[in-house]
Amino acid sequence: MVSRKDIIFEKLMPYHIIIRAIDGRNVFDDEIDCYRFIFQMFVGNVGSPAFNLHRKDVVKAAKALLMGEEIPEKLIVAEHQPLVHLLSFVLVVNHSHLVLVPNTENGIPKYIQKLKGGFAKYYNLKHDRRSNLFERPYKIVPIQNNFQADAILGYVNIKNPLDVYQPLWRENGLKNEKEALNFLREYQFSSFPDLFWKRKSRILAPASVQEMYFGEGFESNRTNYENFVRDYLQQKLISNQHLFLEEY
CATH class of the missing domain: 3.30.70.1290 (Transposase IS200-like)
Structure with a gap:
């Protein structure tokens, strides 16, 4: 190491x-x-x-x-x-x-x-x-390309908060997708409400910095978050574990 x-x-x-x-x-x-x-x-x-x-x-x-x-x-x-x-x-x-x-x-x-x-x-x-x-x-692990950035965006803001909502959901599946979406919006100790909903906390980087990494107009596209979440949960976004785990 x-x-x-x-x-x-x-x-x-x-x-x-x-x-x-x-x-x-x-x-x-x-x-x-x-x-x-x-x-x-x-x-x-x-x-x-x-x-x-x-x-x-x-x-x-x-x-x-x-x-x-x-x-x-x-x-x-x-x-x-x-x-x-x-x-x-x-x-x-x-x-x-x-x-x-x-x-x-x-x-x-x-x-x-x-x-x-x-x-x-x-x-x-x-x-x-x-x-x-x-x-x-x-x-x-360094994030070196857009594919990796999108994958980690979902991993941090969707998969991990849902571990709080329903432990073992990854193995057993979500019991209630609608409730899960509501939880993601309401869970305070995650950046999901900032990136995909209406919250604008002061601990995150300014919008100008976020756009450098998430793309211009990222804030205006928040309403599309449900599609992103559903795609992620239905595994339409390819999961590559090596993108998330330790590199150094």
């Missing part, structure tokens, strides 16, 4: 990142913990959380970020320009998926270190534990 130190992250190239909790620990089965991770996703990109934050303030801030609202400056210690552009994300019980584009030199490893470290510090304090929270190393 190639060391993270040996990877040269190319600016403008998107990367699919998978962060797994150690021993399959369910770190995202509590909404409060999910909101904390969302907050850390935003804050870690530009600096650090302020000291002595109250849990209710963090939850309120995370909800505001997901709804596209500003949050009080007192909650953040701004330290640098954004390290990455976030194109997609999902939290799935014991792991998370991110699609990132580096915005600065070594932006991705710096961002992942701050994201994992900041959340682990909070989580370990809350649960009175001291050991590592996430597996090392995290998994990463």
Whole structure:
């Protein structure tokens, strides 16, 4: 396996990142913990959380970020320009998926270190534990063409959120497709509501950056999401597991 130190992250190239909790620990089965991770996703990109934050303030801030609202400056210690552009994300019980584009030199490893470290510090304090929270190393694969980008877009925003909705659905099939579509729209801890529905959260990259990777007019085509989802679920979009799994 190639060391993270040996990877040269190319600016403008998107990367699919998978962060797994150690021993399959369910770190995202509590909404409060999910909101904390969302907050850390935003804050870690530009600096650090302020000291002595109250849990209710963090939850309120995370909800505001997901709804596209500003949050009080007192909650953040701004330290640098954004390290990455976030194109997609999902939290799935014991792991998370991110699609990132580096915005600065070594932006991705710096961002992942701050994201994992900041959340682990909070989580370990809350649960009175001291050991590592996430597996090392995290998994990463560069997204090198449009076919791969479309496949990963569905993998992150459709397949993985549905694992939260109905575990083992991949083996047994969905029990109710209509309910599944509603879940995808309503599940807060995923970028599906931003990319395919009406939400415009502040943690995702600006629309101008998204269009660089998803194509011009991507936002105006959101109404076609049901066709994309149904095609994906009916496996009309070819599934290639190697596009999603670890390359480095």
